[in-house]
Amino acid sequence: MVKSAVRIATLDQLLDALDGLFVDGSDWTRREQEDPWVRIFSQDNHPLNSNLPDANLVSWFRQGFLPEGGARMALDLGCGLGRNTRWLARQGYQATGIDLSAYAINQARGRSSGGAVTFREGDVLREHISGGPFDVVYDSGCFHHLPPHRRLSYLQTLENVLKPGGLFGICTFAWGQMGSEEDDVTLLRQGHLEGGIAYTMDDLRQVFSSLEFIEGDVLQIESGQTEEVFHMPFLHAALFRRHQ
Numbered sequence: 001m002v003k004s005a006v007r008i009a010t011l012d013q014l015l016d017a018l019d020g021l022f023v024d025g026s027d028w029t030r031r032e033q034e035d036p037w038v039r040i041f042s043q044d045n046h047p048l049n050s051n052l053p054d055a056n057l058v059s060w061f062r063q064g065f066l067p068e069g070g071a072r073m074a075l076d077l078g079c080g081l082g083r084n085t086r087w088l089a090r091q092g093y094q095a096t097g098i099d100l101s102a103y104a105i106n107q108a109r110g111r112s113s114g115g116a117v118t119f120r121e122g123d124v125l126r127e128h129i130s131g132g133p134f135d136v137v138y139d140s141g142c143f144h145h146l147p148p149h150r151r152l153s154y155l156q157t158l159e160n161v162l163k164p165g166g167l168f169g170i171c172t173f174a175w176g177q178m179g180s181e182e183d184d185v186t187l188l189r190q191g192h193l194e195g196g197i198a199y200t201m202d203d204l205r206q207v208f209s210s211l212e213f214i215e216g217d218v219l220q221i222e223s224g225q226t227e228e229v230f231h232m233p234f235l236h237a238a239l240f241r242r243h244q
């Protein structure tokens with residue numbers, strides 16, 4: 001009898017094989033028949049239906065960590081309905097939001113913004129992102145949904161899209177507040193992501209150790225901040241810079 005099987009010989013084949021461990025729809029970071037994000041984004045009162053920017057993004061801008069937009073380009077990975085992409089555009093960036101969910105991208109395009117904003121449907125783990133490299137790359141809430149092995153794809157994407165000297169901001173579930181605290185091997189073995197992974201600030205510093213750490217904190221309103229912002233006690237954010 002002739003048997004046919006994929007014998008893993010490349011990193012992509014290994015990553016695809018590991019994707020296959022997550023069979024019950026618990027991996028919300030790849031294209032499946034059903035888009036899991038529709039049921040979240042279609043709820044009018046869901047927090048992610050907000051138009052407000054993340055508190056940390058506004059704070060980084062106010063503190064001068066994020067430069068004025070000017071002709072600079074910003075990329076929002078897993079932009080959802082585009083609240084942070086639109087805010088970046090309003091600060092003068094040529095802002096691009098990219099998301100796996102066709103539903104989210106259609107909704108994002110329908111929302112008024114102001115400034116130069118583009119929304120694209122795409123898979124940031126498996127597809128080339130054109131138009132870069134970008135001065136600022138931001139991710140709010142996409143990375144913590146990745147299965148452990150897909151961090152490798154994510155780091156490769158970051159390497160491809162972030163300019164030398166560019167800034168990378170990330171907002172994730174905070175360890176002890178929200179997200180699974182199982183170790184990576186357990187998550188892979190059980191083939192279930194439990195709704196997302198909890199990260200400590202040290203985890204983020206370790207995963208993105210090729211970048212210079214600038215600062216990290218929980219999402220909170222700064223004293224004296226008047227702009228309305230998005231903040232949740234179970235989220236924290238970190239800012240990094242790519243070496244020149």
Ligand SMILES: C[S@@+](CC[C@H](N)C(=O)[O-])C[C@H]1O[C@@H](n2cnc3c(N)ncnc32)[C@H](O)[C@@H]1O
Binds near residue numbers: 083
């Ligand atoms: C928790 S939502 C956050 C949405 C948005 N950043 C916000 O904070 O309002 C995570 C988003 O990541 C997107 N996403 C997940 N995996 C992705 C992938 N492989 N490529 C692009 N987008 C992805 C989802 O479609 C979803 O819109």
